[in-house]
Amino acid sequence: MVKRQFGHRARLVLSPAAVRAVDDQAHAARTMWNLLHAWWQMMPREKRTLARADAAIRQARQDIGFLAVLPAQAAQAVLKAYFAAWKNCWEGRADTPKFKGRLRTVMSVDIPQGRDLNITRVHRRWGMVNIPKVGRVRFRWTGDLPVGKYANEGNRITGARLIRDVLGWHIAFRVQTLQAPPAPHQGPEVGIDVGITVPIALSDGETHEHGAWLTGKEEAKLLHLEQRAAQRKQHRKPGEPTSRRLHHTYDLIAGLRAKAKRRALDWQHRTTTAIARTYGTVVVEALTITNMVKSARGTADEPGKNVGQKTGLNRSISGEAWGRTVTMLTYKTARLGGTLHKVPAPGTSQRCSACGFTTPGNRESQAVFVCKNPDCGWSGNADHNAARNVLHLYRMGLPLIPAAGRAVVRRAKRVKPATAR
Known part of the structure; x- marks a missing residue:
């Protein structure tokens, strides 16, 4: 048997109160990342350890009230993701971690434990999932998930991640299954x-x-919104914040593009x-x-x-x-x-x-x-x-990828920054 891990994304149906609760958690997770980033830059190199960072975020959750809306396990996931980002930077797979702005950052919350989800299927097209500190919410059932009697040690959901785009909140399940290796495909x-x-x-x-x-109507609407955004942007003075009307127009444009x-x-x-x-x-x-x-x-x-x-x-x-x-x-x-x-x-x-x-x-x-x-x-x-x-x-024998079917990504080595450790 071969272990296979993949993701499955589904649309959430949230009430206005649940939307506000998940939004608060996402903003708290982003703030936790920024606090960790500031802590990392202020601390001496020899004191940048996982244990000290864990103690710092625990203290921050006690001192800063709105950080308490973020579940403790989600806060630990932010800490692990931040240290993993530095590890990827040192090994040349990514750039250095940066400050996450409010408008340019994708809102997300991690749920690292699959047992906290308590997923059930209530209808042919709908399922229920438990979100920590939010409660039971519905999601669109678009694929078979290993839940209930189909879940075991080899076939299970190991966690999830809440992600928001312009069309609303979604949940991305992390699924692990055990499958037999496929037989060689005999096709041409x-x-x-x-x-x-x-x-x-x-x-x-x-x-x-x-x-x-x-469609034609959607293309015409998109063009009209882009022209409206350009006109409203012309009336904005240099240094003046973006108006709510312009933000609303940008959201409509992003919805059509999504x-x-x-x-x-x-x-x-x-x-x-x-x-x-x-x-x-x-x-x-x-x-x-x-x-x-x-x-x-x-x-x-x-x-x-x-x-x-x-x-x-x-x-x-x-x-x-x-x-x-x-x-x-x-x-x-x-x-x-x-x-x-x-x-x-x-x-x-x-x-x-x-x-x-x-x-x-x-x-x-x-x-x-x-x-x-x-x-x-x-x-x-x-x-x-x-x-x-x-x-x-x-x-003729000129393949660049072996017959295993997996691409090999080669990246240039980067010099570690002087302040990385």
Whole structure:
């Protein structure tokens, strides 16, 4: 049996009083982090220990009244997360921990003990969960959870985290299960080419496309809200705080964008699940997306060209979220017994999949590929041609990820800051 850990996120249905209670806990958790950060900077290096920090937050919970709304275990989770952040910084996996501002920080509260949740299913679509110092609340039941008679030592919920976005409060369960290793997937091999006009093109001729994430009325409403926010921002004097009306407009804009993101996530999950179930070996390009979306503005001495067009292209690339698609395919193929491989990306869109002739002139347009080799002359869809080239590179033996199906992330080593310890 193999231990598998994953998360499951569900929407909470809270009363106004419960919303205020959870908001207070989230603000207390953020304040606890900031107090720890200030304590860390003031303390000498030799006194920055976990025991001293634990004593400091216990004293703070006694001296500062509003910190008592945060459960003791949630406060301990903040302490462990802060020390883990410094450890990630020392090992080169993240930057140094910073102060958490009120407006720029995601509101969240950790529930480290799964036994405190006491989850029950009351309806086909609803469940009940216990939130410390809040009480019993409903959540949307969208997936099977190991609760009740299905819970045991190997299959259980180890904890949860409350997270707030522009659409309300959600709960993310941490689930641990024991499963038998999947049998090797006997499906065929497939190459994938990602794009903007055609989001996903497969080497066997299939395509996966989507429409606009917002309806016509929603797009018109979003444009109207953005224009209203720009007008209200013009009337604000330098240094003057943002008005409540402008904040309300920003919240409406964020709500529409969050709705579009949810629809995009749903499409990506459905599409990647269908691909992982159908094909045993999935081959994608090793794209460096951060370099692809760099600005073309240039410098004052050497200004860039076609800056507006490049900005629109960067926005379209970021909207398709190619990296998230590859991440979903990576863990879904491994879960179903398949494998995912990456191959070098240069030349896949300019190479003829029939004869191998490579030249920039082969790409007649965004959608049409015509081979310029006099002895070939093959023509077809450009996206399917690139997908076939991706699969051909894998068959030649050029994968960048081993057959285990897990990506290896390499990060540059960073020098430890002088004041880190």
